[in-house]
Amino acid sequence: MPENVDLLRGTLDLFILKTLTWGPMHGLAISRWIDNASKSQLQIEEGALYPALHRMEQRGWLTADWGLTDSRRQAKFYRLTARGRKQYVSQLEAWNRYTKVAALLLSAQGATS
Amino acid sequence: MKRLFRLPSTRSSVQRDVDTELAFHLQGRVDELVAQGMSPEEAEREARRRFGDQAAVAHELERIDVESYRRRALGERFAAFARDLRYALRGLTRRPLYALTIVVTLALGIGANTTVFSVFKTVLLRPLPVDELDRLLVVQDDFPKMNARFGVSALEALDLFERRDLFQSATTTRTTFGTLLIGDEPIREYGIATLGDFAGVFGVRPMLGRFYDPDASQVGRSPVVVLSHGLWQRLGGDSTIVGKILRIGDQSYEVTGVMPADFSYPRGAQFWRPLVLDSLILDQTQSRGTVIELFVGRMRPGLTKELIAAELRALAERWHQQYPSNYQRGGHTMVVVPLVERLAGQLKPIVIALLTTVGLVLLLACANVASLQLMHTSGRARELAVRAALGAGRGAIARQVILETTLLATAGGIAGTLLALGGLTWLTKLNIAYFPALEDVRLDGMVLAFTAGATVLAALLFGSAPALRTARVSVNDALRDSVRGSSIGAARHRFLRGSVIFQTAIAVVLLVGAGLTIRSLNRLLDVDLGFQADHVATFTFFLPQVRYREGPQRIAFLDGVDQRLRAIPGVQSVGFALGAPFSGSAGSTLYDLPAIPKLPGESDRHANQAFVYGDYFKTMGIPIVRGRAFTAADYATGGHTVVVDETLVKQSFGDRDPIGHAITHGPSGTIIGVAKSVKLGDLTEPAHPLVYHNYGRSPVTPAMTATVRSSLAIDAVMKAVRTTFKELDPALAAPLVFALTERVADSYGHREFATRILTIFAALALGLALLGVYAVTSYVVTSRTREIGIRIALGAARVEIARMVLRDGAILATAGLVIGTLAFTLTARFLRALLFGVGVLDPVALGATVLLLASVTLLASYLPARRAVRVDPMLTMRTE
Numbered sequence: 003m004p005e006n007v008d009l010l011r012g013t014l015d016l017f018i019l020k021t022l023t024w025g026p027m028h029g030l031a032i033s034r035w036i037d038n039a040s041k042s043q044l045q046i047e048e049g050a051l052y053p054a055l056h057r058m059e060q061r062g063w064l065t066a067d068w069g070l071t072d073s074r075r076q077a078k079f080y081r082l083t084a085r086g087r088k089q090y091v092s093q094l095e096a097w098n099r100y101t102k103v104a105a106l107l108l109s110a111q112g113a114t115s
Numbered sequence: 116m117k118r119l120f121r122l123p124s125t126r127s128s129v130q131r132d133v134d135t136e137l138a139f140h141l142q143g144r145v146d147e148l149v150a151q152g153m154s155p156e157e158a159e160r161e162a163r164r165r166f167g168d169q170a171a172v173a174h175e176l177e178r179i180d181v182e183s184y185r186r187r188a189l190g191e192r193f194a195a196f197a198r199d200l201r202y203a204l205r206g207l208t209r210r211p212l213y214a215l216t217i218v219v220t221l222a223l224g225i226g227a228n229t230t231v232f233s234v235f236k237t238v239l240l241r242p243l244p245v246d247e248l249d250r251l252l253v254v255q256d257d258f259p260k261m262n263a264r265f266g267v268s269a270l271e272a273l274d275l276f277e278r279r280d281l282f283q284s285a286t287t288t289r290t291t292f293g294t295l296l297i298g299d300e301p302i303r304e305y306g307i308a309t310l311g312d313f314a315g316v317f318g319v320r321p322m323l324g325r326f327y328d329p330d331a332s333q334v335g336r337s338p339v340v341v342l343s344h345g346l347w348q349r350l351g352g353d354s355t356i357v358g359k360i361l362r363i364g365d366q367s368y369e370v371t372g373v374m375p376a377d378f379s380y381p382r383g384a385q386f387w388r389p390l391v392l393d394s395l396i397l398d399q400t401q402s403r404g405t406v407i408e409l410f411v412g413r414m415r416p417g418l419t420k421e422l423i424a425a426e427l428r429a430l431a432e433r434w435h436q437q438y439p440s441n442y443q444r445g446g447h448t449m450v451v452v453p454l455v456e457r458l459a460g461q462l463k464p465i466v467i468a469l470l471t472t473v474g475l476v477l478l479l480a481c482a483n484v485a486s487l488q489l490m491h492t493s494g495r496a497r498e499l500a501v502r503a504a505l506g507a508g509r510g511a512i513a514r515q516v517i518l519e520t521t522l523l524a525t526a527g528g529i530a531g532t533l534l535a536l537g538g539l540t541w542l543t544k545l546n547i548a549y550f551p552a553l554e555d556v557r558l559d560g561m562v563l564a565f566t567a568g569a570t571v572l573a574a575l576l577f578g579s580a581p582a583l584r585t586a587r588v589s590v591n592d593a594l595r596d597s598v599r600g601s602s603i604g605a606a607r608h609r610f611l612r613g614s615v616i617f618q619t620a621i622a623v624v625l626l627v628g629a630g631l632t633i634r635s636l637n638r639l640l641d642v643d644l645g646f647q648a649d650h651v652a653t654f655t656f657f658l659p660q661v662r663y664r665e666g667p668q669r670i671a672f673l674d675g676v677d678q679r680l681r682a683i684p685g686v687q688s689v690g691f692a693l694g695a696p697f698s699g700s701a702g703s704t705l706y707d708l709p710a711i712p713k714l715p716g717e718s719d720r721h722a723n724q725a726f727v728y729g730d731y732f733k734t735m736g737i738p739i740v741r742g743r744a745f746t747a748a749d750y751a752t753g754g755h756t757v758v759v760d761e762t763l764v765k766q767s768f769g770d771r772d773p774i775g776h777a778i779t780h781g782p783s784g785t786i787i788g789v790a791k792s793v794k795l796g797d798l799t800e801p802a803h804p805l806v807y808h809n810y811g812r813s814p815v816t817p818a819m820t821a822t823v824r825s826s827l828a829i830d831a832v833m834k835a836v837r838t839t840f841k842e843l844d845p846a847l848a849a850p851l852v853f854a855l856t857e858r859v860a861d862s863y864g865h866r867e868f869a870t871r872i873l874t875i876f877a878a879l880a881l882g883l884a885l886l887g888v889y890a891v892t893s894y895v896v897t898s899r900t901r902e903i904g905i906r907i908a909l910g911a912a913r914v915e916i917a918r919m920v921l922r923d924g925a926i927l928a929t930a931g932l933v934i935g936t937l938a939f940t941l942t943a944r945f946l947r948a949l950l951f952g953v954g955v956l957d958p959v960a961l962g963a964t965v966l967l968l969a970s971v972t973l974l975a976s977y978l979p980a981r982r983a984v985r986v987d988p989m990l991t992m993r994t995e
Contacts, residue, residue, distance in 0.1 A: 029136065030143040048140065049167035053175045060183040068132075075143075078136045 014046075014054050016097060019082065019090035022064065028077040029055060055080055063089050129180045133173050141166060199511075203518040213491050214523060216886060217484055221527025223879055224480030226534025228566040231473040233539060233559045235466050242458045244377050246318050247413075251454040252282075252420060254410040254427060259446055266407040267449075269310060269396045271434070275410060276311050278430070281423050282412035284315035288381055289390060289408050292657055293363035294848045297349050303657070303848035304346060305383055306363070308390035316413045317380060323347075324357035324372030331389035339389065340368035344376040346385040363388075365661040381409075382458075403441040411454055424451050464948030465869045471945040472625060472876045477566075479621045479880055483887050486614040488520070489607060490894045528567045535563065611891045612927060615884075619931020619972070622877070622884035623964055624939045628946050629877035630960030631953055632870040638952030639863050645793030646696060647736030651855040652832040653698050655820040656840075656847070666814035670728075670750075672843060673810075676821060677729050679839040686825040686835075690731030691810065694724055696795050697858035698820040701725055706763075706780035706806060714769055722763055722780060722804035723795060726819075728811055732758075732790060734824045742774040742788030750811025755784035762792045763804035780806045782813045798863055799951050822855070829854050869949050881971060884931075888972050892924050893979035900986055908988035917980045924976025925969075932968060936961065 021027065021035045032055075033048050058064045063086030069079045082090070141162050148158035163169065207214040245251070254275060255264045267275065272287045287310045294301045313319070314326035327339045340361060347356065356370050368388060390396070390408075414423060427449040435442045456463065503512060539558055663669050673691055680689045694701030703723040713720070731737075732744040740761060749756050757778055764773050773786045792802045810819075823832055833852040840849045860867075896903070903916055943955040953960070 028139065030140045033140075047167040048144075048165050049169065049172040052137070052140075052172055053179060056176050056179040056183070060179060060186070075139060076135060077139045078132070 013097065014050065015058060016090070016093045018051070018054060018058065019063070019086060019093065022080060022082045022086070023090060026067075026079040026081040028071070028079050030077070032080070058086065062086075129177055129184065133176045133180065136176075137166075137169060137173055141169075199514050199518050200522075202515050203522055206515070206519055207522065210491065213487060214526075216890075217487055217523045218526045218530055220480045220483045220487075220883060220886075221524060222530030222534055223883070224477045225528055225531025225563075225566050226538060227473045227476050227876065227879070229531065229535035229558065229563045230538035230542065231466075231469045232562040232566060233535070234542065235470055236559055236562060238462050238466055239455065239459050242455060243317070243380055245380075248455055249453065250414040250416070251316065252412050252414055252423065252451045253454050253457050254412060255450050255452065257448050257450040259448070264450065266409045268403050269390065269392070269408055270399060270403045272310055272408050272410050274430070274434070275412065278426070279415075281415060281418065281426055283415050284312040285410065285412035286311035286313040286316045287390070287408035287410045288313070290381075291388070293366075293386065294659070294846070295346075295350075295361070295363055301846055301848045303850075304363075304385040306340075306386040306388060307381060307384045309387055310390040310392070310408065313387065316411055317378075319374065319378055321372035322375040323354065324370070326387075327371050327389060332392050334391060334393055336389070338366055338368045338391075339371045341372045341374060341387045342370060343374050343379070343385045347373045364659055399438060399441075403438055420451055420453065424449075427451065462865070465865055468628075468869060468945050468949055469872060469876075471942070472628070472873060475621045475625060476876055476880055476883075479618050479883050482614045482617050482621075483883050486611050486887060487890060489610060490890065524567075531567065532558075532563060608895070611894065615887050615891045615927045616930045616934060618884040618887040619928055619968065620935035620938055622880040623932055623935025623968060624942065625873070625877040625880040626964040626967065627936065627939045627960055628943075629870070629873040630963050631946060631955070631957055632866070632873050632949050634953045634957055634960055635949065635951040636863070636866055636870050639798050639866065642794065642798045644696070644798075644859065645737060645791050648855040648859050650824055650826065651735065652823045652825065652827075652829055652852050653695060653820055653855050653858065654836060654850040654852045655698055655818065656850040658817045658819070659847075660817055662844075663817060669814045669817065669819075670811060673728055673819065675843045676839055679842065680821075680823055680835060683825075683827070683835050685827045685831075686823060688730040688734040688824050690734035690822045691728040691819050692731045692735075692807070692822065693726040693810070693816050693819050694795075695731075695735070695820045695822055696793050697855065697862060700796065701816070703803075704781055706778055706804070708767055708776060708778055710776060711767055711771070714767065717766060720767060720804075722759075722806045724781065725805060725807045726810040726813070726816055727758070727807045728819075731807075731822065734822045735793075736824075737793060738791045739788050740791055741772070742786070744788055744790075745807075745809055745811070749787070749809055753812070755782050755812045756787045756809045757784040758788040758790050758807040759786055760790050760792045760805040760807075762802040763806065764789050766804055778806065780808070782808060782815075784809065784812075796862060798859075866949060866951075881967070884968075885971050885975050888924060888927065888975035889978065891927075892920065892976040893982065895923065896920055896979040896983045899983075903983050903986045904988040904990070907986060913984045916986075917984050920980035920983050921973065921976050924972050924980075928968060928972035932965060 017036055018032060021032050021039075024035070027035065029048075029051055033046065033051055036044065036046060055064065055066075059066050059080070062083060064080045065083055066078050066080050068076060071077050144162035144165065145155070145158045148161055149155055153161065166172075242248075254267060256267055256271070257264050266289075267287070269287065272285075275282070276285050278285075289308045289310075291306045291308045292303055293306050294303050296302075310329075310332050312329045315329075319326055321341060322344065324341075326341055330336070331339055340363065342350070342356070342361075347353075350356070350361075353359075357372060359370050360367050361370050362368075363386065374387075414420070431442075431447060431449045435447070459466070536558055658669055658672060663672065677689045677691075680686055693699075701724045703721060706720045706722045708720070727745060728750060732739055739758070741764075742758075744758060745756065757780070759773060759778070767773075768776075773789060776786050778784060778786055790805075790807065792805070794800070795803075795805070825832060827835075829852055836852055837849040840847050906916065907913065940955055
């Protein structure tokens with residue numbers, strides 16, 4: 003497995019939520035969007051996407067509806083719920099705080115005595 | 116995007132959905148890769164590689180979705196329940212009076228029944244913590260001609276012990292008393308002398324040590340004793356007490372065990388010791404017919420009480436032949452009585468009366484709840500019909516009705532439990548003196564579950580069932596009916612009227628019953644005691660055999676008490692009598708008048724005994740109607756003299772003068788006076804001859820009851836007695852002093868108690884019936900509003916309308932009265948044991964009931980009648 007996958011697991015939910023802020027999508031579309039947005043730098047094992055989606059559906063962050071794609075094929079579309087949107091906002095804030103602190107810490111120099 | 120359907124909705128579709136979703140993903144990827152120029156095989160491989168382990172993912176998704184489905188289903192069910200609950204609560208709060216009435220009615224039904232059934236269970240079903248209690252039988256010597264039953268003698272008991280074919284194990288008990296030093300105070304304790312296998316019969320397992328063996332009764336064995344839990348604690352609760360020596364009276368005993376706290380047989384016993392089979396007890400000629408033991412045997416499994424009774428009658432016959440001199444009198448035989456029945460004693464008729472009463476109250480409550488529910492449901496038939504029309508399934512409506520009933524039942528059950536707890540507390544506080552058995556009554560969970568279950572079931576059956584039928588049958592009718600506002604099912608009206616008649620009838624039964632017990636009590640209070648109980652204090656004491664073996668020692672002690680008490684200012688006179696009224700019996704025996712032949716029709720010459728000393732007749736206020744009372748000279752010198760009572764004179768002498776005649780009644784003596792007859796212990800018993808013996812010339816018993824007439828309060832007398840006893844004999848326990856009036860009152864306390872409770876229940880029934888009459892009458896008025904409006908519009912006088920409504924109530928009440936009175940005369944048996952001096956058809960009790968019920972039902976239909984009179988014809992027309 004690539005090294006970046008572990009980091010990814012913790013943030014996959016956040017990526018999915020971010021993706022779905024653009025509107026309802028099916029799994030494949032989410033996968034494509036993440037791939038495009040990250041310029042193919044994230045090697046997501048696509049299968050990992052689905053358990054995350056279903057778990058978020060169970061938690062009530064997403065709802066799913068069966069629908070037809072433009073090519074008239076049956077697909078499951080995920081949509082953010084109000085709770086999911088709230089979740090996205092708070093996870094994003096937490097992530098920003100975390101990256102700021104991490105950057106601060108990793109760029110610190112010398113030892114304080 | 117076009118929405119197709121929402122899923123997953125069922126578990127079976129989960130797998131299909133997962134497969135579809137993943138297939139879509141893979142196919143999409145393949146198409147994409149093919150479009151980029153890959154060969155279909157290559158694209159397929161690449162898509163699968165990017166996806167990872169498809170099977171594992173599918174499995175994981177199914178697991179998550181099934182769980183989601185479960186959670187959602189639960190949530191939906193809960194939400195549906197919450198919705199139903201909200202509906203039900205809203206339905207009830209919209210009719211608070213209806214809800215409150217049902218809850219109160221249920222609470223009364225459940226509370227009263229739980230209370231009484233708890234008592235019933237403790238008193239009649241399981242008064243002792245003993246396995247297979249129903250197999251324990253008491254055997255008694257029976258003298259049908261004398262109408263007397265006694266315990267058996269020790270010798271008879273020993274013979275009965277041999278009958279292993281009848282009794283697995285058997286024992287006898289005899290009351291004994293012993294004075295112990297508790298702290299520094301000599302206290303007289305109540306104990307039991309046992310013979311045979313006491314531990315085996317009662318299956319006792321002492322808390323400490325062991326129960327002594329049956330052969331501890333043999334002469335020469337060292338004395339042993341088992342203590343009650345209570346006595347052990349009062350002695351300091353020493354856990355190493357087993358094996359230690361304890362002094363009781365003049366004897367030293369080795370403690371072999373301590374009983375558990377819940378064992379109390381005979382009730383109140385503080386210690387158990389073996390009865391020693393000394394030569395006196397074993398003397399066939401002396402003791403076979405005299406010494407009295409209570410025999411209890413554990414019946415062998417498979418036998419019946421009747422069989423044992425027959426065997427014992429045969430055994431009695433054999434004894435008569437074997438020991439003819441002991442069984443000459445009174446046509447002796449033996450009878451068996453279940454121990455449970457004996458323990459219940461006076462409580463049994465009361466508990467049975469109460470059971471009948473609360474059973475009736477429960478029926479009344481059920482009828483009340485049922486008609487209230489029915490009225491409620493038909494009142495809302497429209498609401499239910501509208502809901503049904505709007506698509507609420509039959510199930511949803513049923514659920515709502517049942518939920519409402521359940522809510523009411525739960526509230527009623529809780530209130531009923533609280534009521535029962537209160538009732539039991541009240542009962543135990545009130546009447547321990549009359550019924551020691553009540554002390555042990557506890558709220559019984561099983562009983563509570565039973566009554567609550569029965570009541571709720573009844574409410575469901577009688578209330579909800581019609582409600583559901585209404586909901587089902589008459590969606591159309593109900594809509595039509597309620598629009599027309601009249602002619603609601605004739606069947607329903609019939610049911611309601613029947614219910615009112617039923618409720619009134621039950622109230623009548625209870626009212627007449629309560630009335631009769633009140634009348635009986637009044638009759639009892641009017642009974643002439645034959646003595647003046649006011650201002651008399653009594654106390655009973657025992658002089659230990661060792662230090663007071665001789666008559667003069669006993670007389671000296673009595674003289675000491677007499678002098679010291681009489682010296683106290685306020686004390687008018689002091690007398691002594693073993694066998695004084697309401698102070699314990701001194702026994703009874705046959706008497707013989709050598710010079711007086713039996714009068715024609717005279718029955719056995721059998722009389723109660725009393726042993727008198729001091730100024731007894733004056734102290735008790737018993738008039739001497741002929742001759743004279745004992746004087747100090749009679750006590751001090753000369754032969755044995757006796758005073759007889761009027762009843763004896765009437766029975767054996769007729770018009771002849773008894774003074775100077777010889778009489779043999781135990782000791783032989785000369786009759787010197789005739790006293791007025793007195794009641795000895797039960798106001799209801801018919802007069803029985805009584806012979807007063809001169810204790811001064813015949814100081815045979817170590818026990819004595821003192822009577823003190825004074826203007827002092829009981830506490831003051833108690834203090835004086837305590838001082839007197841300390842001065843005369845510091846080793847003697849000071850007796851408890853009672854007011855004689857109190858003892859007399861105790862003798863009918865159980866009647867007073869029953870009367871009070873029956874009156875409460877009757878009032879309760881009256882209240883419920885009043886409620887029923889009111890509810891139904893006003894319901895009928897409401898449902899006839901339109902008719903009444905039309906009548907008024909057509910010119911009917913308002914008085915006419917009022918009369919119509921009142922007449923309706925009067926008809927129901929009269930029907931209830933007639934049926935209730937009939938029912939009472941048929942079931943009056945349940946009260947017979949509590950009646951005294953009144954017939955079942957007592958005009959006063961009946962008349963009072965009729966008056967009370969008539970005024971109450973008139974009142975109950977007055978309010979609806981007033982409402983009917985005020986009906987505005989225009990308004991009723993407009994509601995169309």
